[in-house]
Amino acid sequence: MNKYIPEKIAKLDEYIPDNGKYDIRVDANESPFLPSEAMKKDMENAFSGLAFNRYPDSEASCVKRAFAEVYGLDADCVVAGNGSDELISVIAATFLSPGDKVLVVLPDFSMYEFYSKISGAEVVRYEKHSDFSVDFDDISRVVAKENIKMVIFSNPCNPTGRAYDRETIDRFLDTADTLIVVDEAYMEFCTADASVLGEYKSRDNLIVLKTLSKAFGLAAMRCGFAVSNRELITAIKKVKSPYNVNSATQAVAAAVLSHVDEIKENTSAMVRERQRMEKELTALSEKYSFKVYRSDTNFVFMHIGVKSREIYSYLADRSVKIRLMGEYLRITASYPEETDRVMSALRAAFSAVYGR
Numbered sequence: 512m513n514k515y516i517p518e519k520i521a522k523l524d525e526y527i528p529d530n531g532k533y534d535i536r537v538d539a540n541e542s543p544f545l546p547s548e549a550m551k552k553d554m555e556n557a558f559s560g561l562a563f564n565r566y567p568d569s570e571a572s573c574v575k576r577a578f579a580e581v582y583g584l585d586a587d588c589v590v591a592g593n594g595s596d597e598l599i600s601v602i603a604a605t606f607l608s609p610g611d612k613v614l615v616v617l618p619d620f621s622m623y624e625f626y627s628k629i630s631g632a633e634v635v636r637y638e639k640h641s642d643f644s645v646d647f648d649d650i651s652r653v654v655a656k657e658n659i660k661m662v663i664f665s666n667p668c669n670p671t672g673r674a675y676d677r678e679t680i681d682r683f684l685d686t687a688d689t690l691i692v693v694d695e696a697y698m699e700f701c702t703a704d705a706s707v708l709g710e711y712k713s714r715d716n717l718i719v720l721k722t723l724s725k726a727f728g729l730a731a732m733r734c735g736f737a738v739s740n741r742e743l744i745t746a747i748k749k750v751k752s753p754y755n756v757n758s759a760t761q762a763v764a765a766a767v768l769s770h771v772d773e774i775k776e777n778t779s780a781m782v783r784e785r786q787r788m789e790k791e792l793t794a795l796s797e798k799y800s801f802k803v804y805r806s807d808t809n810f811v812f813m814h815i816g817v818k819s820r821e822i823y824s825y826l827a828d829r830s831v832k833i834r835l836m837g838e839y840l841r842i843t844a845s846y847p848e849e850t851d852r853v854m855s856a857l858r859a860a861f862s863a864v865y866g867r
Contacts, residue, residue: 595735672806
């Protein structure tokens with residue numbers, strides 16, 4: 512190994528997205544919807560007015576104000592990032608030092624552990640129950656016993672699709688003496704009372720992450736937000752790079768945030784397709800004995816078992832890309848015609864793999 516590469520980096524597994532070409536891609540929890548003509552016109556107008564010879568607004572003021580207006584927030588308590596992934600990295604760099612302990616609740620989004628390790632922190636893995644429920648009271652005890660510096664988790668959870676109710680998270684915030692980062696990337700799809708975004712000012716230990724990559728359909732532009740009290744936001748802003756969100760992203764994202772009604776319609780459509788997939792997959796599971804989990808997101812998560820890779824490969828060979836996660840499969844909701852094709856391919860896959 513090259514002697515100049517730190518051990519903490521040498522031990523990391525590289526995250527390599529699948530950039531292959533498929534007729535259908537329902538593996539990354541993206542929105543299937545392109546912008547309407549009205550939204551597209553506003554995006555184009557915003558883009559055409561940019562001063563390309565100038566650095567971006569380091570505060571991302573316009574898009575922060577637009578985001579804050581949509582959610583009823585104080586814009587001074589928001590920081591924008593190059594996707595929420597960048598903000599996870601910046602938060603780790605801001606609040607963690609080598610040797611600090613970070614608790615992640617598995618299974619969950621892999622980048623929490625990834626960026627924590629890059630910061631030199633020790634990752635404490637807390638395994639969820641077999642049904643993917645979480646005992647947050649027990650986690651509070653672990654926080655105290657292990658002197659945990661930060662806890663980070665997604666709600667609703669990626670990949671399980673499960674949402675933890677707000678009362679449970681509130682109690683955890685009350686009892687755990689640590690910094691708590693709640694990633695609400697999928698909260699727009701959740702019909703339960705689960706968001707703690709409204710408590711960003713009243714809590715001194717809470718950071719909430721949001722993204723425009725899912726419900727808002729802007730995965731290509733990479734725009735996310737961290738919301739917290741002014742003190743924590745000020746600390747994060749000290750660490751982030753000065754021009755971390757480019758001018759094109761700021762302008763386009765602000766334009767999209769002005770079309771809330773369209774976003775809500777698209778979100779409702781994705782939820783309907785997820786519910787439809789859940790219903791059809793549950794019926795299919797009775798024949799092939801696999802488990803479909805209830806979801807509060809824009810995707811369906813199911814346990815297949817030892818045949819999961821065969822199902823995945825059958826679909827991939829026919830240019831349908833879903834997400835393989837060990838013995839589990841995850842499928843993103845799409846528009847109705849694509850759901851039809853995905854479900855048809857899945858039925859054929861199960862029939863071929865199981866021979867019935």
